[in-house]
Amino acid sequence: MSHSVELDGIGMTFGTTRAVSDVSFTVQAGEFFSILGPSGCGKTTILRMVAGFLEPTEGRVLIGGRDMRGLGPNQRPTAMIFQSLALFPLMPVWENIAFGLEARGMGKAERRKRADELLRLIALEGYGDRMPGELSGGQRQRVAIARALAVEPGVLLLDEPLSALDLKLRQHMRAELRALQKRTGVTFIYITHDQSEALAMSDRVAVMSAGLLQQVATPRELYDNPATPFVARFVGETNAITGRVSAVDGAMATVETQMGALQGRARHGVAPGQAATVYIRPEALIPGAGANTLPATVERVDFEGAFALVHGRFADGAALAASVPSTRLADAPAPGTDARFSFAPDHAVVLADA
Amino acid sequence: MRDLYGRFGGGLATIFLSLVLVWLAAMVLAPNLMMIDYALRPNLPPAQIGGPQDVRSLDNFLYLANEGVHRAIFLKTIWASALVAALTLVVCYPIAFWMAQRATPGQLAVALMLVIIPFFINEVLRTLAWFILLAYRGPLNAVLQGIELIDTPIRWQGNGGVLAGMVYAYILFMLLPIYNAIESLDKSQVEAARDLGASTVRIHRRVVIPHAKAGIATGCVFTFMLAAGSYVAPALLGSPGSRWFTEIIYNWFFEGGDWNRGAAYALTLLVLCLAVVLATLRIARVNLTDVAK
Amino acid sequence: MTPDRIFRGLFVLYLLAFVAYLFAPLLIMSVAAFNESRFPTVIPWQGTTLQWFSAMWADAAMWKALGTSAIVAVLVVLVALPVGTAAALVLTTLHARARSFAYAVMVSPLLTPGVVIGISTLILWRQVGVGGGIALIVVAQTTFIICYVMLMVMARLQRFDRTQEEAALGLGASKLMVFRRVLLPFLRPALLASGGLAILQSVENYNTTLFVRGFETPLTVFIATKVRTGLTPAVNALALVIIAATVIGAVAYEVARRRQLTRQPRS
Numbered sequence: 001m002s003h004s005v006e007l008d009g010i011g012m013t014f015g016t017t018r019a020v021s022d023v024s025f026t027v028q029a030g031e032f033f034s035i036l037g038p039s040g041c042g043k044t045t046i047l048r049m050v051a052g053f054l055e056p057t058e059g060r061v062l063i064g065g066r067d068m069r070g071l072g073p074n075q076r077p078t079a080m081i082f083q084s085l086a087l088f089p090l091m092p093v094w095e096n097i098a099f100g101l102e103a104r105g106m107g108k109a110e111r112r113k114r115a116d117e118l119l120r121l122i123a124l125e126g127y128g129d130r131m132p133g134e135l136s137g138g139q140r141q142r143v144a145i146a147r148a149l150a151v152e153p154g155v156l157l158l159d160e161p162l163s164a165l166d167l168k169l170r171q172h173m174r175a176e177l178r179a180l181q182k183r184t185g186v187t188f189i190y191i192t193h194d195q196s197e198a199l200a201m202s203d204r205v206a207v208m209s210a211g212l213l214q215q216v217a218t219p220r221e222l223y224d225n226p227a228t229p230f231v232a233r234f235v236g237e238t239n240a241i242t243g244r245v246s247a248v249d250g251a252m253a254t255v256e257t258q259m260g261a262l263q264g265r266a267r268h269g270v271a272p273g274q275a276a277t278v279y280i281r282p283e284a285l286i287p288g289a290g291a292n293t294l295p296a297t298v299e300r301v302d303f304e305g306a307f308a309l310v311h312g313r314f315a316d317g318a319a320l321a322a323s324v325p326s327t328r329l330a331d332a333p334a335p336g337t338d339a340r341f342s343f344a345p346d347h348a349v350v351l352a353d354a
Numbered sequence: 355m356r357d358l359y360g361r362f363g364g365g366l367a368t369i370f371l372s373l374v375l376v377w378l379a380a381m382v383l384a385p386n387l388m389m390i391d392y393a394l395r396p397n398l399p400p401a402q403i404g405g406p407q408d409v410r411s412l413d414n415f416l417y418l419a420n421e422g423v424h425r426a427i428f429l430k431t432i433w434a435s436a437l438v439a440a441l442t443l444v445v446c447y448p449i450a451f452w453m454a455q456r457a458t459p460g461q462l463a464v465a466l467m468l469v470i471i472p473f474f475i476n477e478v479l480r481t482l483a484w485f486i487l488l489a490y491r492g493p494l495n496a497v498l499q500g501i502e503l504i505d506t507p508i509r510w511q512g513n514g515g516v517l518a519g520m521v522y523a524y525i526l527f528m529l530l531p532i533y534n535a536i537e538s539l540d541k542s543q544v545e546a547a548r549d550l551g552a553s554t555v556r557i558h559r560r561v562v563i564p565h566a567k568a569g570i571a572t573g574c575v576f577t578f579m580l581a582a583g584s585y586v587a588p589a590l591l592g593s594p595g596s597r598w599f600t601e602i603i604y605n606w607f608f609e610g611g612d613w614n615r616g617a618a619y620a621l622t623l624l625v626l627c628l629a630v631v632l633a634t635l636r637i638a639r640v641n642l643t644d645v646a647k
Numbered sequence: 648m649t650p651d652r653i654f655r656g657l658f659v660l661y662l663l664a665f666v667a668y669l670f671a672p673l674l675i676m677s678v679a680a681f682n683e684s685r686f687p688t689v690i691p692w693q694g695t696t697l698q699w700f701s702a703m704w705a706d707a708a709m710w711k712a713l714g715t716s717a718i719v720a721v722l723v724v725l726v727a728l729p730v731g732t733a734a735a736l737v738l739t740t741l742h743a744r745a746r747s748f749a750y751a752v753m754v755s756p757l758l759t760p761g762v763v764i765g766i767s768t769l770i771l772w773r774q775v776g777v778g779g780g781i782a783l784i785v786v787a788q789t790t791f792i793i794c795y796v797m798l799m800v801m802a803r804l805q806r807f808d809r810t811q812e813e814a815a816l817g818l819g820a821s822k823l824m825v826f827r828r829v830l831l832p833f834l835r836p837a838l839l840a841s842g843g844l845a846i847l848q849s850v851e852n853y854n855t856t857l858f859v860r861g862f863e864t865p866l867t868v869f870i871a872t873k874v875r876t877g878l879t880p881a882v883n884a885l886a887l888v889i890i891a892a893t894v895i896g897a898v899a900y901e902v903a904r905r906r907q908l909t910r911q912p913r914s
Contacts (some may be wrong), residue, residue: 051817073816086814098826100818151818156756358740361812363822370733377730381790383754385767389857392770448658449665472669474893476851478867481887482874483672486679486687486883493675496690545721546807554654585854592872600762600854607858613770619767631758 002187003154004029004075005050005062006274010059012045019045023060027189029064029154032181034190036199037208038234043191046208047157052076057085064154074103081152081161084145087132093143094119094128100151106347118146121282123290123331138169156185162197163184173342174201195235199223221283227267229351232279237258237321245272245350253350262292266347276352280343282309285322287331290342296320300331308332312339386624393618397557397611413496414618423603431599432515432626435581439528439574446573451562454536455544473526482584484519488591502533515591516598520581526546527580528573535569536562561594578634579627599623677890680883687880699880709885712869715781719865722785723792725843727839730789731796738797739804748878751763756791764790765858779861787859792848796841803837827905843900848894 005292012020020042026057027033035043050061051074077098078109088096093101094329097118098111112128119125122142132140141161148156155203158177162170178201181188192198198205199219207214207222207230210212215227226232233240243257253266255278264278285294287310298312298320312320322341324332333339359367365461389593394410402408418424453465472480487494488510495507539562547557588598603623606616635641679687683694703709734753741749754782757766766877768787777783807830815825860868866889873882 002725044674053813053816073813074819074821078815078817082814084808084810084812086808086810087827088811088815088832089836091828099820102828103818103824104816147814218661320665358737361740361822362826366823373730374735376739377734377790377793378752381768381786381793382752385764385771385790388774389767390770393845429679433912434676445665445668448661452662457666468666468669471894471897472673474897475673475846476893477869478851478853478870479676479889480672482677482870482882482886485874485878486676489686489688491686491777492688493690522672522877525669564792579758579760583762585762585853585857586871590734590871600760603766604857607766607769611775617766617770620763624763627760628758628762 001152002029002185002313004062005155005187005189006051006060006062006065007046008060008062008063010046010049010056012042012049012054013057018211020056020211021051023208024059025213025216027187027204029187031200031288032178032188032203033207034192034194034202035208036195036198036235038193039281040210041208042142042211043208044159047080047189047191048158050155051078051080051157051260066186078157079148079151079155079353080157081144082158083160083163085161087140087144087147088329089132092129092131093124093135096132096143097128097147097150099147104151114150115146118150121149122146125225136254137165138173138245141165141173142176145177148224149184149186150179152168153186155189158190159186160192163192163194164222170197177201183274198339199235207234217251224349225265225267226279226349226351229277229279229354232277232349232351237282239277239282239285239314239321241280241316243278243317244273245276245352246271247272252345255350259314261296262348263345264292264350265346266350268348269351270352276350277353278348278350280348281325283307284343284347285320285341286343287322287324287328287333287339287341291345292343292348293340295338295340298335298337298339301332303329303334389617389621390550392614393621395615397616414615415622417615418619418622424610427597427602428599428622430580434517434598435578438517438524438581439577441517442521442524442528442577443532443570443574446525447570448533450529450566451536451558454533455539455541469489469526469529477523478586478590479517480523481590483622484522485590486494488515488518509593511591512593512596515593516596517589519587519591520584523575523584524640527576531569531572539565561630566584567638568640571640573632575631575634578630582623582627582630657685673890675913676883676889680880680887682880685879687878701880702879703884703888706881708864709869712866713865715863716850716866719784719788720846722781723788723849724842726785726847727792727796728785728790728842731793731841732800732834732838734793734797735800735804739801744854754794759791761791761854762795762854762858767853768855768857779859780863783859784856784865787855788852790848791855792845795844795848799841799844800834800837803834825881826905829907840904843896 007025009024010020011018011022019136023042023046033205035046037043039315045054049056050068052068052071052075063077073080080093088099090097094112094115097115098106101111101114115128116125119128122145124139124142124146127135127139127143127146128266132143134141144161157253162173162177174197177188177190190198190201190247199222202219203223204216204218206216211228215222215231217225217227221234226235230327234254241255241257241259241262243255243262245253246256246261247254248266249272249305251265252263253270255262255264255276257278262278264280295315296312298310300311302309303326307323307325307328309333310320310322310324316321321339358371361367367630391410393414394412396413398405398408402588403542418428436495449465453462458463466563486492489495490507490509490511494510495504498504499550543561544557545566547561583600584598585600585604588596588601592598592601599619600623603616603619605613606619610616668892673687676687678689681695681697682689682692683698684691685694736751737752738746766789768783772778772783772786791896811829811833812825815829816822820828850866853871856865857868864872870882870885873879
């Protein structure tokens, strides 16, 4: 049975440091929800408040509609998977998995049976009597997941559990976690600083910066319609051209820049006269002149297989990153030359500067 | 305190805290306070305790200061303990350096084993071993006579015997701290100094000893303290002419029957040891946390 | 010969002399247990005998002393292990400033001469009418043996990953269960080691015990008294047995420790 998690204006202050300020969002029951942000942004603090290791200094945490204030981590319907995994090194694998059941007073024979079932679920049948130290990194990972699932939590909290694995294993575990979540239907709240991890696995993502919630959206929405300059820069690569808004016409805004007037989709709150930035994804920049044309100097072209990344500087000094599909490689300008790039207004976002 | 309760819960935290408090209050603090009180009071028959004569004074300490023989033994105990520490340092330093810098891993394992084994054995037994070795008609004299180094046996018992036995007893307390300290010295530093043309003596004086200062201070402090507070070695290896301060204290308690004076003497010994420990650590700039490990 | 060669040669000689210094006394004492001579010595050799072992075996006073030491050691372990562990846990949970002060107080018994611990204990307990005896020996010895336990447990605690405690709590365990199932098993090696050390310290203690023994005669006091009142090689026989037992114990402990290390590779 999975639970929804509602954060209602929670904040956390350690001494004089404000780790989290006024964060509110609701995670639906059965959702795979990620909290994404650079280290120190407060995402782990939020997770620890949901788990009950920390009591928020302001606001409420509701799990399944119930206020969790005053309940310790051992009284909440959550289970957590730690970055270090925190397997108990002196207990065999099966006792690790059945630890939560032991805490609930289940008899030994039944515990063993449940542990064996879970071992089957994570494809580690027959590993029950090994010690955690005898397992590989990926196997330990799976044991940590089984240990958390054993208590049938309403919400599973994952604190960057994949960060210690190498790239290949990490990609494999992503798929496995996602499949496991779908199969069990448990609400997952997943903490990461790796945006591709968050985008690939999640139903929705919350982006945090410096203790503040920036945006909660689906991965697609986050990428196409960032709500704040931070999200635009942090999620995916982007080109940023600064200027001043000269006109707003319905959904579109015109920004006066050093390289002329540029048009893009206006995000809410953009008004004429404001300092603003036009954000364009690398794949939206097309070599050659067009509706919105930007003069630039090309410094380097990195061929990456499916596409080539063009690096350089725009005429106003801003960094240029454009990706050109391999099929159109002939269009890509040569390093050291001056070139022009253009983009469709639909593919650019205009955000007021913070 | 709050962390303790948060971590272990009310029941366990209370148990832990009360165990520690009972230990500190009843076994560490109270005995010392009572000893101080005892040292300040005169030795009176039971009937007069609490009477008009039962007032605090420094008489017991003044007695030690004015009693020539006891004062001399006290001073001798201090310098003899310092001598023990110095001798032990001289004996141990080359070995510690060799173990930490020169020995191969195999040699080191054997050396550590050889050094530690004797110290698993009772101090009384180790002293007994020296008692037998140094006996008037014992093996040492027999060997020395056999190689015609001496004509008549030497009476080792006395100052020489006490010194030999004590140095032997405290080798490990000196060796291990120095070994640990030198072990953390990067081998290439010694090589660099040699490469720059420094003599062996200069390498030790300018590179190794400054690095090992903390270990040397720790070793000396412990050896001094153990020597000054030792009873076995002087009792078994000493002679009437080589009495140790601890023996005088013992006599006040179990032969002289004046516990108050004995307490004053013991307190003097304690203050001396703590002063030497703290002063040495201060001079060598060593933290107490690094000492006890 | 180069000066370096000479230096090296001299050092090897010094090493040999050092090893001789370490072991000659013990060796002579052990060998003397087999000499028929009335006084324990190896020169002159008056014939090989095992009579001193049977004399030692038949000595009722020796058995009584051994019994006293054993009872004291067991009681010391029973008191020192829980208190020392509690002290280590309290100390590691304290905040930095309070910690260094508490630490100084808690290791102070190690910097106090053994005789002073014995004396102060004796004086305090006389006030409440308790004289020297087994109880006081235990009290006086645990006063400083607790410090050793505390230091060893603290050393182990420093390597403890506290997220294990959080993980256990998060899985629904009570704080008591976290302590019993997670922390205590982790401390087990340190507890076993400090238990062994406590026994060793207790049995071998003389300076402190001497003052609080009352009319009891633990093993060390028994041996020291023998030395002064009539030493026979029976004492050497006893010494040899004790030495053998300690060395075997030490080696067994070391072997067990290494096996433990290889069985649990650090994750």
